[in-house]
Amino acid sequence: MTRHFPIHSTEKTLDNGSGNLTFALAGNANVGKSVVFNQLTGSSQIIGNWPGKTVESAQGVLNFEGRKIAVVDLPGIYSFSTYSMEEIVSREYIALENPDVVINVLDASVLERNLFFTIQLIEMGVPLALCLNQMDAAKKKGITIDRKRLEQALGVPVVPTVAIRGEGIYELVKTAIKVAQKGRSIERSSIKYGVEIEERIEKLAQAIKSQNLTLRYPPRWVAIKLLENDPEIKKVVSSKSPDMIHEAELLATEISQIHKEPCFAVLASERYSLASKIANDALRQSKVEITFSERLDLITTHRMFGYITSAGVIAGLLLWTFTVGGLLSTVLSDALGFLQPVNPSFNGSVVGILWNGVFSGLVAGITLVIPYVVPFYVMLAVIEDSGILTRVAFMMDSAMHKIGLHGKALIPLILGYGCNVPAIRGCRIMETRRERLLAAFAITFVPCAARTILILGLVAAFVGAGWALALYAIDLAIILALGRIALKIVPGQSTGLIMEMHSLKTPSLSVVGKQTWARTKSLIYIVFPAYIIGSALVQVLYAIGVLRPLSDVLSPLTVGWLGLPAIAGILLILGVVRKEFILLASVAVFGSTNLALFMTPVQLITLALVGILYLPCLSTIAVLAREFGWKAAAAISIANFVAALIVGGVAFRLLSLVL
Amino acid sequence: MSSKSVEDYLKALYILSRNGNSVTTSEISDHFKIAPASVTEMLQKLAKKGYAKYSPYRGASLTAEGFQAAERIARKHRLLERFLHDVLRIGKDRVHVQACEMEHSLSDDAEESLCRFLNHPDKCPDDSKIIPACNLPFSSCEECMEVHNKGLEEVGRRKQKLVSIVNLKEGDQGKVSFIRGEHKVLQRLLDMGLTPGTKINVVRVAPLRGPVEVGVRGSRIALGQDIASNVFVDVLRKDLQR
Numbered sequence: 001m002t003r004h005f006p007i008h009s010t011e012k013t014l015d016n017g018s019g020n021l022t023f024a025l026a027g028n029a030n031v032g033k034s035v036v037f038n039q040l041t042g043s044s045q046i047i048g049n050w051p052g053k054t055v056e057s058a059q060g061v062l063n064f065e066g067r068k069i070a071v072v073d074l075p076g077i078y079s080f081s082t083y084s085m086e087e088i089v090s091r092e093y094i095a096l097e098n099p100d101v102v103i104n105v106l107d108a109s110v111l112e113r114n115l116f117f118t119i120q121l122i123e124m125g126v127p128l129a130l131c132l133n134q135m136d137a138a139k140k141k142g143i144t145i146d147r148k149r150l151e152q153a154l155g156v157p158v159v160p161t162v163a164i165r166g167e168g169i170y171e172l173v174k175t176a177i178k179v180a181q182k183g184r185s186i187e188r189s190s191i192k193y194g195v196e197i198e199e200r201i202e203k204l205a206q207a208i209k210s211q212n213l214t215l216r217y218p219p220r221w222v223a224i225k226l227l228e229n230d231p232e233i234k235k236v237v238s239s240k241s242p243d244m245i246h247e248a249e250l251l252a253t254e255i256s257q258i259h260k261e262p263c264f265a266v267l268a269s270e271r272y273s274l275a276s277k278i279a280n281d282a283l284r285q286s287k288v289e290i291t292f293s294e295r296l297d298l299i300t301t302h303r304m305f306g307y308i309t310s311a312g313v314i315a316g317l318l319l320w321t322f323t324v325g326g327l328l329s330t331v332l333s334d335a336l337g338f339l340q341p342v343n344p345s346f347n348g349s350v351v352g353i354l355w356n357g358v359f360s361g362l363v364a365g366i367t368l369v370i371p372y373v374v375p376f377y378v379m380l381a382v383i384e385d386s387g388i389l390t391r392v393a394f395m396m397d398s399a400m401h402k403i404g405l406h407g408k409a410l411i412p413l414i415l416g417y418g419c420n421v422p423a424i425r426g427c428r429i430m431e432t433r434r435e436r437l438l439a440a441f442a443i444t445f446v447p448c449a450a451r452t453i454l455i456l457g458l459v460a461a462f463v464g465a466g467w468a469l470a471l472y473a474i475d476l477a478i479i480l481a482l483g484r485i486a487l488k489i490v491p492g493q494s495t496g497l498i499m500e501m502h503s504l505k506t507p508s509l510s511v512v513g514k515q516t517w518a519r520t521k522s523l524i525y526i527v528f529p530a531y532i533i534g535s536a537l538v539q540v541l542y543a544i545g546v547l548r549p550l551s552d553v554l555s556p557l558t559v560g561w562l563g564l565p566a567i568a569g570i571l572l573i574l575g576v577v578r579k580e581f582i583l584l585a586s587v588a589v590f591g592s593t594n595l596a597l598f599m600t601p602v603q604l605i606t607l608a609l610v611g612i613l614y615l616p617c618l619s620t621i622a623v624l625a626r627e628f629g630w631k632a633a634a635a636i637s638i639a640n641f642v643a644a645l646i647v648g649g650v651a652f653r654l655l656s657l658v659l
Numbered sequence: 660m661s662s663k664s665v666e667d668y669l670k671a672l673y674i675l676s677r678n679g680n681s682v683t684t685s686e687i688s689d690h691f692k693i694a695p696a697s698v699t700e701m702l703q704k705l706a707k708k709g710y711a712k713y714s715p716y717r718g719a720s721l722t723a724e725g726f727q728a729a730e731r732i733a734r735k736h737r738l739l740e741r742f743l744h745d746v747l748r749i750g751k752d753r754v755h756v757q758a759c760e761m762e763h764s765l766s767d768d769a770e771e772s773l774c775r776f777l778n779h780p781d782k783c784p785d786d787s788k789i790i791p792a793c794n795l796p797f798s799s800c801e802e803c804m805e806v807h808n809k810g811l812e813e814v815g816r817r818k819q820k821l822v823s824i825v826n827l828k829e830g831d832q833g834k835v836s837f838i839r840g841e842h843k844v845l846q847r848l849l850d851m852g853l854t855p856g857t858k859i860n861v862v863r864v865a866p867l868r869g870p871v872e873v874g875v876r877g878s879r880i881a882l883g884q885d886i887a888s889n890v891f892v893d894v895l896r897k898d899l900q901r
Contacts, residue, residue: 079850083843112876113852261855265814268849272857276876303866394881398869406883407870431843496883497870498847501862503879 021180022070022097023062026090026121027105028114029076030387030502032133034058035163036105037073038510040173047518055089055428056518064173072099078113080120082232084431094126095217100180103172105131108138108145108160109503111283115154115275122154122191125218127183129176130158131168137503142288150282155190164508193270196258200251201227207247213240227252228264293504300391300504310392313383318417321376325449328371336363353543357536364578365524365531369419372449374520376418381515384411385507390499397497403483405430406497409439416446420620421526422519423448424627434492437628441486441636444616444624445479445643447472450579451612457583458608462596467605474647475612482643530619534577547573557645562610563652564603575611577618582611602655609651613644663763666732667691668701669710672721673729683718730791736762737783737791738773744784745777751785813839815855821891824861824871825884832860833892840889848890852876859892 023040027033037045041060058073074093075086082088094102104121106114121128132145151158157175161168192198204223208215215222215236225233226248238245252263259266300309383389389411397407408429416423423443427436447455460468487494541547551558551569558568567589575582590598599607615637616624624633671690675682684702688695699715706713710725721729739758743749749757765773774780815837827833835857838848852875853859862879863872871887873880882890 078847081846081850083847083850110876110878113878116850116852261814262812264846265849265854268846269854269856272849272852272854272876301863301865301872306865390881394863394870394872395865397865397881397883398867401883407881493841494885495841495844496886497881498844498851498883498886499870499881500851501872501879501881 020068020070021101021177022072022099023176023180024072024074024094024097024099024102025105026074026094026102026117027076027131028078028107028110028117029500031076031105031107031114032163032508033073033076033105034511034514035508036103036131036133036161036169036172037071038514039163039166039169040069040071045514047514047521055085057089058518062173064177067177069173069177078117080117080124081228082230085428088232091124094121094124095221100127101129101176102126103129103131103176105133105163107134108132109134109141109143111138111143111145112272112275112279115279116271118154118156119191119271119275122156123224124221127179128156129172129179130154130156131163131172132158132160133163135160135167136162136165137505140288140291142286144284144286146282146284150278153190153278153281191271191274193267193274197227197255197266197270200255204244204248204251207244208237211241211244213237213244215240223248224267227255228267296504297391297501300388301394306391306395309388310395313388313392314414317376317379317383317414320379321372321418321449322452324375325372328375329367332367332371333363336366350540350543353539354536357539358532360539360584361532361535361577362528364535364580365528369520369523369527373418373422373523374516376449377422377516377519378512380415380418381512382507384515385505385511387502387504389414390501391504393497393499394501401494403442403480404438404487404494405435405442405483406494408497408499409435409442412439413443413446416443416448418449419523419527420444420446420448420616421623422523424620424623425522427627431495432492433628434490435494437632438483438486438490440624440628441639442479442483444620444636444640445475445482445613447475447612448579450617453580454583454611455608457580458595458604458611462594462599462604463601467601471605471608471612474609474651478613478643478647482639486639526623527619530617530622531578534618535581538574538577538581542570542574561645561652562606562648563656564607564610565599568607571607572611572614575617576615579611579617582607601659602652605655605659606648606652610644610648613640613647615640615644664701665705665708665710666728666763667759668705669721669725669729670732670736672705672711672719673726673733676720681718681720684715686718732762734791735765735770738770738777738780739765740783740785741777741780742773745780755785812842812845813837814845814849815891822894823888824859824873824882824890824892825864825888827861827864827871827892827894829861829864832858832895834858834895835890836893837891838889839891840886844886848882848886851880852878853880853890858895 025033025037037058037060040062045058045060047056047058055075057075060071060073062069062071072093074090077084077087077090080087080091093099102121104118106118118128118130130150132147132150135145138145145160147158147160157179159168159172159175161172163169193201201220201223204226205219208219208222217225217233222233222237226237226245229249229252234245234248255263255266261269299305380389383392393407393410395407396410400406400409409427411429412423412426415426420443423446424440427439427443430436430439455468455471459471538547547570550573551566554569554572555566558564558572559566562568567586570589571582571585574585586595586598587593595604615621621633621637624636668687671687672682675686675690684695684698687702688698691698702711702713702719705711705719705725709722710728711719711721713719736758739761740754743754743757744751815835821837822833824833835853835855837855838845838853840848853873857875860874861871862874865871868884870881870883873882873887
């Protein structure tokens with residue numbers, strides 16, 4: 001018998017031969033996209049950055065009935081404009097990487113707003129499946145959705161899910177695979193604007209098609225983006241056909257004249273009226289009692305109780321961290337100290353010192369990350385995922401304005417109490433580079449776990465708890481003062497707060513776990529190399545006698561201006577690697593744990609103060625450079641150094657009068 | 660009845676009526692130099708449109724709505740006079756007639772730009788009459804200049820009685836009528852669903868000039884004070900609703 005058709009059957013070609021597919025998850029922020037992603041990919045996740053972008057990416061693999069499906073979790077966005085890096089990354093991925101299916105995850109309880117983004121996905125002409133998530137939350141709000149109607153209106157399959165309980169996930173995957181097998185739909189988009197707009201989109205799209213511009217985006221979508229005056233797409237098109245830009249501008253002006261609104265606003269309004277119509281057709285809202293989560297919401301944003309809960313949340317978070325952290329840290333240090341002394345050692349062979357450096361760097365990393373940072377991240381993720389943190393940001397917005405930031409900046413600032421490194425990466429949630437930079441600058445003064453150890457070890461132990469608290473207060477004042485100065489120096493305008501207030505909900509364990517792990521991992525990658533290499537290097541330098549001359553050069557500053565003992569220069573150089581080396585090294589250098597015998601209270605307080613401020617640690621400088629470039633990292637470091645000298649010098653003189 | 664003649668009558672009532680007193684038919688017929696009978700007819704039409712109150716014996720007076728419309732025309736007229744005189748160097752005695760013709764075709768946008776271009780003049784050149792204030796939501800002319808120098812954009816319509824959402828109380832409802840801001844901010848607000856004509860409700864107003872939380876299209880959005888103060892609504896009074 002002979003075969004009547006070639007080996008590659010049509011179905012198999014569509015199927016990519018081996019059955020390998022790519023799903024991309026797209027949707028608004030906080031619709032449970034991460035939960036869906038976790039449900040699909042389980043533990044096989046790689047969390048990293050988009051190549052060359054400071055935007056997080058998550059990818060994983062789903063093994064489903066013999067198929068291997070790559071799942072990409074796109075950042076949560078509201079639109080395909082160019083408001084943020086996330087939006088640009090997402091649309092470039094969808095248009096250029098051609099995933100087999102885009103699964104649009106929607107929050108069923110905020111259908112209309114979510115459909116605005118769905119409409120844009122349909123406009124892009126991608127193979128699409130809708131995951132109508134959080135059906136349980138919608139039900140609690142008295143919302144029921146007619147799935148069939150929604151499918152008809154959009155021309156896209158819809159699967160209702162409650163991802164957190166895994167409901168509907170199987171059907172979702174089945175549906176998505178079906179969509180993938182059908183391939184890119186060539187039917188005309190079901191999304192239509194008003195005639196006067198549609199005519200012009202069509203005209204422009206035809207022109208784009210006829211000129212054969214070999215753009216990798218669909219012509220209709222490019223036409224819409226050009227009418228919206230999208231800077232990125234304009235750049236792409238103008239390099240190939242400057243006339244097209246002119247044509248688009250003419251058409252856009254015509255639309256603005258008809259509607260007496262800028263064209264981009266007209267298109268947004270049209271999309272929303274469409275979204276509203278579709279949502280109202282498919283949705284039924286019945287009256288419900290005020291839910292518990294809304295009641296809680298009213299308290300967390302109350303004009304008085306709101307502040308109390310905000311203060312309670314921040315204080316609770318820090319208290320939790322240092323209680324759990326202190327406990328774990330002692331246990332861990334004891335356990336690791338049993339293996340080998342962990343204090344810096346400066347005697348013996350170079351190899352011995354090198355080894356000691358490596359080992360103490362490693363221990364430093366472990367005793368920081370595991371006891372202090374991980375519990376902090378867990379609790380922070382709980383507060384974040386539940387939506388309480390947005391309420392705190394809401395209440396604190398006006399206070400944050402004092403340093404030119406808005407409420408959202410509070411989130412990375414709080415992160416800074418654990419460790420500055422992830423906090424500075426966390427600045428990505430801010431909209432402009434200027435705001436990210438201002439927030440990062442403020443963060444470099446936030447007393448992280450290592451600085452706290454310094455304050456506790458030098459001041460609380462030998463001078464008094466009151467003085468330790470005073471140092472915290474001074475630090476806060478410095479953040480405010482320097483924040484204001486930076487605000488004046490860094491050019492540009494502050495944008496205000498635009499933040500969605502999601503409904504409060506019970507946090508998802510899988511999301512909390514994933515978030516904690518992602519943050520911890522990124523911390524490990526930066527902190528451990530810096531710790532291990534840094535501490536080995538510094539100890540060797542000390543042992544071969546390079547540090548002492550350096551310290552002598554610094555002595556006019558350290559001894560003359562700051563009134564510290566001569567050894568302080570060395571302590572501070574060591575402390576660049578990690579702040580609490582200042583404490584550990586002084587114990588090693590003085591050969592005693594009772595530092596009060598070697599330093600006066602004034603010296604202890606000044607050393608702690610200068611130690612907190614004088615330079616961001618090596619890891620922080622590294623992350624600053626990665627996020628903002630070396631120039632900005634250097635500028636921030638110098639600002640810290642100058643601030644430390646001024647504050648330290650003044651403190652020394654004032655304290656000498658008191659103590 | 661052309662809008663031009665309506666506007667002319669509104670202006671006449673505006674000029675002739677002092678302290679809100681009624682203007683008699685004969686005063687108006689003297690002003691336009693036409694027969695009292697046609698004035699009466701016109702005033703009745705104005706009354707029908709809700710711009711004026713008219714009774715045959717006491718004469719006519721402007722309603723609040725009529726007053727605002729009249730003030731707007733007077734403002735355009737006087738701004739045009741300034742323009743004709745200061746920029747085009749037309750003699751004081753000739754600007755009035757020219758401005759009377761031009762005022763009807765000057766759009767609100769052009770009026771606003773003209774005001775800014777002339778550095779917010781306050782008096783007209785020929786008889787030093789006060790130029791009525793604009794109804795734009797600026798606290799001062801300086802603010803208007805500053806806002807426009809920053810290159811802000813706007814969507815929606817400036818209307819009478821615009822209220823910024825920072826001035827609303829918790830529980831108030833309104834329809835978005837006008838938003839002003841940087842392009843990116845504007846884009847973001849539109850993307851989040853605050854398009855002109857959308858119904859919103861104020862959920863929370865944080866103390867200490869903090870953000871305003873509004874409910875829009877089933878979601879809740881917090882807007883910082885600076886952004887919120889540039890979002891204007893037509894207030895939907897609760898007591899006017901079913």
